[in-house]
């Protein structure tokens with residue numbers, strides 16, 4: 001019997017239980033997935049307690065979401081390369097009595113991009129990321145791993161500088177940073193047509209209930225390339241709709257959500273992500 005769970009706050013609308021229950025069924029395993037909603041005032045006590053439960057083998061895997069993806073790193077014993085590089089943990093497991101912090105967001109993003117926008121596999125591409133928060137770091141890490149030029153546009157330049165510095169300290173980069181207003185500057189590198197562009201929204205702009213907002217001007221101009229929106233609620237954001245109207249292939253973030261969960265499940269159970277992925281995708285399709 002497996003015991004998994006999710007740490008975060010708030011957790012009311014999480015799709016993780018639906019995803020992991022579908023994976024358990026598809027893998028023919030018995031188990032349960034619990035929500036551990038930890039208010040920030042209790043985090044310093046409850047996070048180390050939950051990790052101790054994992055260390056003792058009473059839990060077999062935990063996911064971590066907002067607002068604890070960075071904070072939880074203070075209590076892990078080891079970090080995988082992906083977690084260290086992204087500077088965030090979304091998956092925890094124990095091995096030989098040590099709690100390991102891992103990150104499946106970056107790999108989940110890349111798996112979904114290459115399956116749903118397969119033209120990117122013909123690289124190199126230029127990556128253009130909107131936003132400089134936690135998810136942007138996972139996306140930028142993916143772009144740098146591909147060896148592609150990575151650009152970040154952010155409304156707070158100090159946050160963009162922190163992101164670029166984080167990768168530079170790890171010998172990864174450079175990350176080119178630009179102010180938010182530079183998105184439509186005709187002289188910007190993403191309008192130069194030397195490389196096709198993978199344009200990624202890593203901000204919450206356009207997410208329910210603010211569905212009329214778009215992180216990119218809907219009337220364009222658009223770079224030549226493809227578009228990916230990390231937002232998955234709604235599936236078709238105003239940004240995605242406008243990109244498709246401009247004849248750019250575009251994908252929403254639900255696939256990344258499913259992939260990151262399937263890759264976490266693989267870490268916990270050893271069951272290959274491709275075995276459980278179709279059932280997980282089908283399960284969330286009904287909820288989106």
Ligand SMILES: NC(=O)c1ccc[n+]([C@@H]2O[C@H](COP(=O)([O-])OP(=O)(O)OC[C@H]3O[C@@H](n4cnc5c(N)ncnc54)[C@H](OP(=O)(O)O)[C@@H]3O)[C@@H](O)[C@H]2O)c1
Nearest residue numbers: 131132133134135136155156202203204205230253256257
């Ligand atoms: N599909 C998936 O599997 C997946 C995985 C992870 C995240 N996500 C989604 O990705 C989005 C970002 O998540 P996150 O964890 O990176 O959040 P985060 O750490 O809070 O970062 C959000 C980023 O967006 C910027 N931003 C917010 N509102 C903005 C606005 N109106 N204009 C310009 N920039 C704005 C923020 O800038 P400020 O700091 O200045 O506000 C920050 O740079 C969320 O919608 C989340 O649901 C999806």
